[in-house]
Amino acid sequence: DTAVSQTPKYLVTQMGNDKSIKCEQNLGHDTMYWYKQDSKKFLKIMFSYNNKELIINETVPNRFSPKSPDKAHLNLHINSLELGDSAVYFCASGPSGGNTGELFFGEGSRLTVL
Amino acid sequence: GQNIDQPTEMTATEGAIVQINCTYQTSGFNGLFWYQQHAGEAPTFLSYNVLDGLEEKGRFSSFLSRSKGYSYLLLKELQMKDSASYLCAVPNQAGTALIFGKGTTLSVSS
Numbered sequence A: 001d002t003a004v005s006q007t008p009k010y011l012v013t014q015m016g017n018d019k020s021i022k023c024e025q026n027l028g029h030d031t032m033y034w035y036k037q038d039s040k041k042f043l044k045i046m047f048s049y050n051n052k053e054l055i056i057n058e059t060v061p062n063r064f065s066p067k068s069p070d071k072a073h074l075n076l077h078i079n080s081l082e083l084g085d086s087a088v089y090f091c092a093s094g095p096s097g098g099n100t101g102e103l104f105f106g107e108g109s110r111l112t113v114l
Numbered sequence B: 001g002q003n004i005d006q007p008t009e010m011t012a013t014e015g016a017i018v019q020i021n022c023t024y025q026t027s028g029f030n031g032l033f034w035y036q037q038h039a040g041e042a043p044t045f046l047s048y049n050v051l052d053g054l055e056e057k058g059r060f061s062s063f064l065s066r067s068k069g070y071s072y073l074l075l076k077e078l079q080m081k082d083s084a085s086y087l088c089a090v091p092n093q094a095g096t097a098l099i100f101g102k103g104t105t106l107s108v109s110s
Helices: none
Strands: A004-007 A010-013 A019-025 A031-037 A043-050 A053-057 A064-070 A073-078 A087-094 A109-113 B003-005 B009-013 B018-025 B032-037 B044-049 B053-057 B060-065 B070-075 B084-091 B098-100 B104-109
Touching: A004 A087, A010 A019, A019 A031, A019 A087, A019 A109, A031 A073, A043 A064, A043 A073, A043 B098, A053 A064, A073 A087, B003 B084, B009 B018, B018 B032, B018 B084, B018 B104, B032 B060, B032 B070, B044 B053, B044 B060, B044 B070, B070 B084
Parallel strands: A010 A109, B009 B104
Antiparallel strands: A004 A019, A019 A073, A031 A043, A031 A087, A043 A053, A064 A073, A087 A109, B003 B018, B018 B070, B032 B044, B032 B084, B053 B060, B060 B070, B084 B098, B084 B104
């Protein structure tokens, strides 16, 4: 039973297209996150949701729109894809706040924009 | 805000001991995490320190000095499978997310 699962694992698409990545966690956590890992392996926070409410939006272009239908799901929709969006996107979940809880990561979704 | 610094790359040989350092600056301290990430895989939790001192967990130990804003991850009896990136992370000021350093890529050779 996968704790944090995200789909698809690989995405190859053309510039200008719109794509979505889905994430689900079965750990009962209140908080979910999207992180972006670029080619230099730097893992950067994009969004955080707590019980379906947006907590963090870290200066991400508004082409990126997260949606949390319930606390077990956090999806990421990206409009008008650009070359610089190529990266691995990791979904993660954790208990409320980041103070004392470890994060559990999904396997990542590798997005390649051509 | 948070500022985390760790070496970019390290190399070591099988059976050796390696120490990966991390220095951090943060407004308010709520613990420090170490994660391991193998190439093409997700980061996985290794350790959490909130009090000063050494926490040992098998071949891996993590040390924290809050007054110095310093931590290290100590890996003993290195194995080839320890080749990975090691990420140091601290919670942001609001405690709403983990902020990661740029990671240290460790290569273990025979």
